[in-house]
Amino acid sequence: MGKTFKRGSKWGISYTDPRGRQVRKMVSPYKESAERILKKIEMDIIEGKYLDIKKNEKVLFEDFAAQYVKMHVRLQLKGKRNQEYTIKQLIAEFKGRRLDQIDPIMVRQYMARRLEGARPATVNRALQTLKSMFNRAIEWGMLHKANPAAGVRNLPQNNSRCRWLTEEEQERLLTCCQPLTRIIVLIALKTGMRWGEIISLKWKQSPCSNYVDFEKNVIFIHESMTKTQRSRHIPLISVVRQALNTVERTPGNDYIFFNPQTEKPFGSFKRSFHTALKRAGIVDFRFHDLRHTFASQLVRNNVDLYTVQRLLGHTTPQMTQRYAHLGEDQMREAIEKINIQPDNLLYNLTFGNSTVLAHCSFVKTKDSQENLEVALK
Numbered sequence: 001m002g003k004t005f006k007r008g009s010k011w012g013i014s015y016t017d018p019r020g021r022q023v024r025k026m027v028s029p030y031k032e033s034a035e036r037i038l039k040k041i042e043m044d045i046i047e048g049k050y051l052d053i054k055k056n057e058k059v060l061f062e063d064f065a066a067q068y069v070k071m072h073v074r075l076q077l078k079g080k081r082n083q084e085y086t087i088k089q090l091i092a093e094f095k096g097r098r099l100d101q102i103d104p105i106m107v108r109q110y111m112a113r114r115l116e117g118a119r120p121a122t123v124n125r126a127l128q129t130l131k132s133m134f135n136r137a138i139e140w141g142m143l144h145k146a147n148p149a150a151g152v153r154n155l156p157q158n159n160s161r162c163r164w165l166t167e168e169e170q171e172r173l174l175t176c177c178q179p180l181t182r183i184i185v186l187i188a189l190k191t192g193m194r195w196g197e198i199i200s201l202k203w204k205q206s207p208c209s210n211y212v213d214f215e216k217n218v219i220f221i222h223e224s225m226t227k228t229q230r231s232r233h234i235p236l237i238s239v240v241r242q243a244l245n246t247v248e249r250t251p252g253n254d255y256i257f258f259n260p261q262t263e264k265p266f267g268s269f270k271r272s273f274h275t276a277l278k279r280a281g282i283v284d285f286r287f288h289d290l291r292h293t294f295a296s297q298l299v300r301n302n303v304d305l306y307t308v309q310r311l312l313g314h315t316t317p318q319m320t321q322r323y324a325h326l327g328e329d330q331m332r333e334a335i336e337k338i339n340i341q342p343d344n345l346l347y348n349l350t351f352g353n354s355t356v357l358a359h360c361s362f363v364k365t366k367d368s369q370e371n372l373e374v375a376l377k
Contacts, residue, residue: 002042004034013038018045018144059142061094061102067140068133081267086129089114099134099143107149120157127152162322164293165189169282176279181272183243184257185290191234192294192312195287197221199265202254212236212244212256221313232313292323299326 002015005024011034012026028034065087073083093110094102107130114123130149137143165173170189174182187198201219202211208224214236223231247256258265270287277285291312298308309320 002038004031004038006031013041015041059099059137061097061099062091064099064137064142065091065133068136071140072132072136082125083129086126087133090126090130090133099137100145102134103148104152107152111152111155115155120155124154124157127154162292162296163285163289164296165282165285165289169280170293172280173276173282177276178272180247180257181269181276183247184269185273185276186243187240188287188290189294190237190240191219192291193219193221193234194227194291197225199255199257200225201256203249203256204254206254209254214241217241226313228313228315230313230315232310234311295320295323296326299323 002013005012005014007026010026010029011031012024013034014022014024015038017023027037069084069087073080073087094106107127111123111127114126127149131147134143134147134149138147174185177185184198187193188195197210200210202209205211205213205220208222210219210221210225212219217236219234219236221232221234223229226232244256253263255265259267273287277283295308295312298311299305305317305320305324308323309317312320314320
């Protein structure tokens with residue numbers, strides 16, 4: 001099953017572990033000791049004791065979750081706060097259970113309960129996080145069975161929602177916002193930036209950050225801070241520039257919008273935003289819909305969909321197509337330009353034994369006589 005080998009003055013062992021991996025390591029300066037160690041490992045594999053399986057089976061979900069956050073989530077460039085929030089919800093669901101106790105039925109039951117108060121997209125993100133956690137547990141030797149979430153499919157979801165505000169509703173909303181909230185809402189309305197892109201804005205350029213370049217009149221969105229992993233530039237228009245100039249700068253902190261107590265970007269301002277919506281009498285509206293409002297304004301002002309796609313940072317034209325119907329008036333005007341005039345008619349003309357389709361127009365000459373022009377088709 002295994003074998004011993006000598007390298008220099010030491011002896012090593014070589015064997016295949018229960019997961020099919022080839023293991024080679026130096027263990028002793030004596031051949032007899034190496035043989036005893038190899039024999040002990042072979043017996044442990046046969047008896048199911050190898051890799052201290054009993055101890056690993058007692059790993060609680062919440063204990064592993066803490067390691068997952070530290071060793072995986074916090075090493076990522078983006079999405080850390082969202083993942084940590086999702087993991088807290090998963091801990092509340094599976095707390096007290098060992099990793100090996102969780103099965104596909106429990107995962108599906110969690111999704112069903114979560115769906116009662118959350119959208120399918122939110123539940124699907126939690127499922128993806130759970131799959132990743134079990135994959136890491138297997139990789140790190142803390143779970144020795146198949147991923148219980150691997151065979152669970154995502155819920156069907158509808159991402160076609162396209163709610164936007166009229167100009168009058170925009171004015172009402174901005175009027176009802178608190179000063180700092182008003183500036184954030186204004187930026188979203190005039191740039192189409194996502195919430196996470198806005199609150200991570202900095203006053204000046206720094207590595208892996210979004211920042212405002214007041215000299216070049218542009219807002220730079222770094223690829224590590226975007227949903228699509230692609231950087232983009234957004235023109236800094238005067239109304240946004242003026243609003244940003246009213247924000248007081250804090251020495252030692254480059255963030256434009258941050259919590260004074262933590263000196264870190266805001267985690268959320270839902271309470272302030274929902275209060276403003278209620279005062280403005282606007283219902284069924286989310287912060288992300290400000291981005292839809294920005295796109296709808298562009299399309300209704302004859303901006304082509306390719307430009308809209310670039311400003312929004314969409315990776316494919318299909319994502320921008322949801323706004324195409326907003327340009328129907330412009331398409332109607334365009335088609336009217338080639339509309340057949342009343343005095344342009346189609347005729348069947350007979351030449352001998354043949355009949356051809358001809359396009360005829362009556363043209364008035366200087367002598368006010370009508371001449372017939374025939375274009376054979």
